[in-house]
């Protein structure tokens with residue numbers, strides 16, 4: 011299928027093909043090509059002009075060349091590689107510069123060429139990852155992190171999501187669609203009906219919210235969901251979970267109550283809303299893993315739910331294992347501000363007597379905590395090797411980075427450097443340690 015929409019040179023065709031899927035596949039390929047980069051081995055598979063190998067676009071895209079300008083140009087990158095070393099002639103380096111590319115962004119492999127999907131940390135392409143990268147993302151809403159949670163039952167979350175998205179057939183929404191109706195709140199009969207009035211401003215709603223806040227012993231008033239949730243900001247986790255669930259229960263109860271009056275001609279009943287709030291809270295009491303303190307026993311008793319006492323702290327046995335003669339220990343840490351932000355790393359080197367040999371620290375551009383930890387390991391081992399220390403013991407308190415180093419499943423950007431490090435060491439072990447035993451590296455990185 012792919013061959014049918016590519017020219018002999020490997021570019022996408024730019025003429026009409028009588029196929030229902032052709033336009034979609036072409037569009038998807040263009041999107042995917044934008045986020046792929048070659049890691050260079052022997053260069054046999056890489057098109058010098060059309061493939062991304064020196065950055066995040068090709069020379070073709072960087073210079074904005076029309077397809078016909080490259081007709082017949084099928085040069086592969088292997089013609090520039092001698093003995094696994096890329097030797098770019100001056101005119102190609104100049105072209106790369108004009109195309110906004112740099113040889114510093116070239117990623118090399120000790121094996122054969124392979125293509126990486128750079129949004130993924132390991133470079134693996136997946137349909138799910140591609141969907142996440144290419145889908146249209148709306149701005150984040152403040153309520154999503156509260157609604158979609160393990161302690162809110164999906165059935166309840168679905169109703170609240172609809173209310174937050176204003177997907178409700180209120181009189182206000184019907185009028186917005188051009189239908190002229192006489193609008194009246196089903197609860198108080200004194201105001202026009204809108205979702206904000208029904209849930210937050212109506213006298214009936216306010217009575218219910220006052221009752222609910224009293225049960226949780228919260229003081230202060232609120233006029234929307236954000237303010238309501240904020241009331242619990244100083245509470246312990248289990249009370250926060252229960253309160254958020256209660257707010258959602260209140261919103262759902264008021265909406266269902268309105269529908270009951272509207273569709274079934276039922277009388278106004280405060281007990282109906284209270285029942286729904288109670289069922290939301292009971293459900294969350296089983297789903298929430300937050301702990302309680304003895305001071306919250308009153309709130310738990312109000313709703314008839316059990317306490318969740320925090321487990322006693324465990325003591326962990328910890329011993330110091332001396333190094334072998336001539337072994338060098340590297341204590342490593344990497345950090346990123348904001349978990350996608352400016353980062354740094356720190357490494358301390360000690361000999362088998364515990365004496366400091368060297369301290370290394372450095373800054374990193376925008377990165378994640380995990381990537382900073384992995385970079386710290388690679389930088390530390392490279393620095394040790396450059397000083398002739400090749401019997402190494404690396405300690406980091408990031409267990410995921412330690413697992414990645416031991417299973418060679420490092421990020422694709424570091425994988426080749428790590429493979430070279432592993433081969434150059436006579437002995438290399440990477441182990442996990444506790445934060446308390448890694449303090450000096452932590453200080454350097456931060």
Ligand SMILES: [Zn+2]
Nearest residue numbers: 195197198212
């Ligand atoms: Zn009202």
